[in-house]
Amino acid sequence: MNCKKAKEMSTEYLSDDLNDAEKAEFLGHLKACDYCDKEMSLLSKSWQTLSLYAPPELGDEFVDSLMAKIRAGRAKKQSWIFRFIPLGFSQNTRAALSGWWKVPALTLASCAIYLVCIETGFMPSRQFAPAAISASQDGAGTISSMLSDGQETGGGGHLLTIICEGADK
Amino acid sequence: MTDYSDRDAQLMIRFKDGDESGFIELVNSHKQRVFAFAFRFLGNTADAEDAAQEVFIKVYNAAGKYTVKAKFTTWLFTITRNTCLNFLDKRNKKGIFVSLDEKSDSQEDSAGLQVADTKDPPPAELLMKNEQIQAVKKALDSLPENQKTAVLLCRYEELSYEATAEIMGCSIKAVKSILHRAKLNLKEKLAVFLKF
Numbered sequence: 001m002n003c004k005k006a007k008e009m010s011t012e013y014l015s016d017d018l019n020d021a022e023k024a025e026f027l028g029h030l031k032a033c034d035y036c037d038k039e040m041s042l043l044s045k046s047w048q049t050l051s052l053y054a055p056p057e058l059g060d061e062f063v064d065s066l067m068a069k070i071r072a073g074r075a076k077k078q079s080w081i082f083r084f085i086p087l088g089f090s091q092n093t094r095a096a097l098s099g100w101w102k103v104p105a106l107t108l109a110s111c112a113i114y115l116v117c118i119e120t121g122f123m124p125s126r127q128f129a130p131a132a133i134s135a136s137q138d139g140a141g142t143i144s145s146m147l148s149d150g151q152e153t154g155g156g157g158h159l160l161t162i163i164c165e166g167a168d169k
Numbered sequence: 170m171t172d173y174s175d176r177d178a179q180l181m182i183r184f185k186d187g188d189e190s191g192f193i194e195l196v197n198s199h200k201q202r203v204f205a206f207a208f209r210f211l212g213n214t215a216d217a218e219d220a221a222q223e224v225f226i227k228v229y230n231a232a233g234k235y236t237v238k239a240k241f242t243t244w245l246f247t248i249t250r251n252t253c254l255n256f257l258d259k260r261n262k263k264g265i266f267v268s269l270d271e272k273s274d275s276q277e278d279s280a281g282l283q284v285a286d287t288k289d290p291p292p293a294e295l296l297m298k299n300e301q302i303q304a305v306k307k308a309l310d311s312l313p314e315n316q317k318t319a320v321l322l323c324r325y326e327e328l329s330y331e332a333t334a335e336i337m338g339c340s341i342k343a344v345k346s347i348l349h350r351a352k353l354n355l356k357e358k359l360a361v362f363l364k365f
Binding site for chain 2: 066
């Protein structure tokens with residue numbers, strides 16, 4: 001074995017990755033070569049010295065502060081979408097539903113429905129929005145009287161007719 | 170294959186099923202190791218603590234998608250390494266460069282303080298030890314990122330080559346080669362202190 005080969009094997013020896021035959025060959029070279037023996041000793045010492053670099057101990061407050069962060073983050077995420085989920089649902093259901101937009105299929109489906117509504121004229125597009133607003137203002141009395149009369153069935157149709165009429169004006 | 174013999178994986182499954190105490194138990198078991206990795210990687214206590222918290226927040230948020238594929242610690246240290254890399258990126262983007270000398274002046278982050286607290290050797294010996302600790306810190310910080318990660322995982326966390334390879338996204342052979350270079354680099358950098 002030459003010194004180059006011994007250098008290559010030195011780190012494997014340190015990690016105890018050599019088989020018995022290789023180990024014997026390597027140690028035989030160290031006995032015969034002063035330079036490699038010193039280099040090996042230095043390598044071994046430097047590896048051991050790494051133990052001196054110890055981190056401080058984490059305080060007990062770590063877990064409390066972590067859980068507080070998690071709860072704050074969760075509350076923040078829910079806050080904006082939470083409002084749109086009907087109050088009739090339980091707190092847990094509302095929390096679960098508030099994440100619907102994270103499901104790609106549901107997000108895509110809602111986008112598709114929205115586009116279809118615009119294309120088919122089922123919903124006022126941006127172009128007609130001001131007219132629709134004025135129409136709804138005109139018809140506000142009618143709508144409120146319709147709702148108070150309990151005409152829920154077909155109410156949507158009446159409402160659309162009023163909005164469309166407003167848009168035509 | 171599902172390995173339910175991994176206790177941490179069982180705790181994670183418990184947490185996935187809605188038992189938050191499983192998560193808290195996991196944090197208590199691993200917080201010091203995650204923090205230690207981040208501390209040696211980032212070089213200061215404040216960043217390391219923030220990074221460790223971010224790691225566990227990621228674990229918390231990923232619980233729903235968690236499946237037992239590898240050992241839990243392998244997964245945890247993959248997240249820890251990526252989080253630390255993001256911290257370094259952010260630090261570099263903000264242009265925060267702390268010189269090694271500045272860092273070694275910081276009393277709060279001095280690893281030497283740990284030695285002073287736990288033992289009470291003569292002042293000369295203490296000084297020597299502090300110098301050695303600072304030298305180790307400098308030597309580690311001067312290593313390329315992959316060498317540093319390999320040393321932190323194999324030497325300090327005592328992970329297997331297989332786990333280290335998985336965390337670093339390379340082969341076992343590559344890990345051995347990276348470690349070989351890291352050891353030789355560390356020997357060169359620490360030689361001055363070790364020859365006395």
